[in-house]
Amino acid sequence: MASQRLDEDGICALARQYAQKLRKGDMVFLIGELGSGKTVFAKSLLHSLGVEGDIPSPSYSLIQTYDLPGMPFPVWHCDFFRLDDPSELRELGLGEGLDQAALVIEWPQIALPELLKEDIHWKQGRHCYTVQLEFDPEPGWRLVAISDRMELEQK
Ligand SMILES: Nc1ncnc2c1ncn2[C@@H]1O[C@H](COP(=O)(O)OP(=O)(O)OP(=O)(O)O)[C@@H](O)[C@H]1O
Numbered sequence: 001m002a003s004q005r006l007d008e009d010g011i012c013a014l015a016r017q018y019a020q021k022l023r024k025g026d027m028v029f030l031i032g033e034l035g036s037g038k039t040v041f042a043k044s045l046l047h048s049l050g051v052e053g054d055i056p057s058p059s060y061s062l063i064q065t066y067d068l069p070g071m072p073f074p075v076w077h078c079d080f081f082r083l084d085d086p087s088e089l090r091e092l093g094l095g096e097g098l099d100q101a102a103l104v105i106e107w108p109q110i111a112l113p114e115l116l117k118e119d120i121h122w123k124q125g126r127h128c129y130t131v132q133l134e135f136d137p138e139p140g141w142r143l144v145a146i147s148d149r150m151e152l153e154q155k
């Protein structure tokens with residue numbers, strides 16, 4: 001797995017690269033402790049796709065959806081940290097997101113069985129990118145490991 005040490009500008013640049021890769025049905029899993037930079041990554045990705053102004057955190061809504069100018073599919077920004085019961089995901093329309101959108105997901109571990117249900121995403125050649133963020137001993141820096149396979153631990 002590729003690993004790099006990045007400051008906040010570097011994280012934002014990486015997110016912009018991922019924005020360009022995204023296709024319908026893709027997922028970006030953002031893994032890392034509280035404050036490691038998952039939302040920084042997600043906001044930079046969304047801004048680079050044309051979202052203007054403040055991007056609200058999905059901490060409480062769990063999902064924020066974005067229809068983007070010039071993009072044929074929406075992008076969903078999800079944060080499952082406060083998800084109590086994975087069955088709520090059905091009510092939140094996760095199935096529709098998996099079919100119709102690209103998903104950028106903080107704390108995906110919490111909803112993993114639902115996200116990977118039926119394995120359809122792999123069969124149809126969609127990507128699941130995993131970005132793991134760890135604190136570096138030096139403030140302002142993160143160790144970032146990237147993979148397009150899943151290397152997840154339960155929260
Ligand atoms: N190299 C870096 N990359 C990303 N963020 C950094 C970096 N250095 C410092 N920061 C700061 O760390 C904080 C990261 O906060 P952020 O909300 O993105 O964390 P998070 O992983 O989404 O946390 P949570 O699990 O609570 O959602 C921001 O205040 C950001 O300015």
Ligand SMILES: [Mg+2]
Nearest residue numbers: 038039079106
């Ligand atoms: Mg966050």
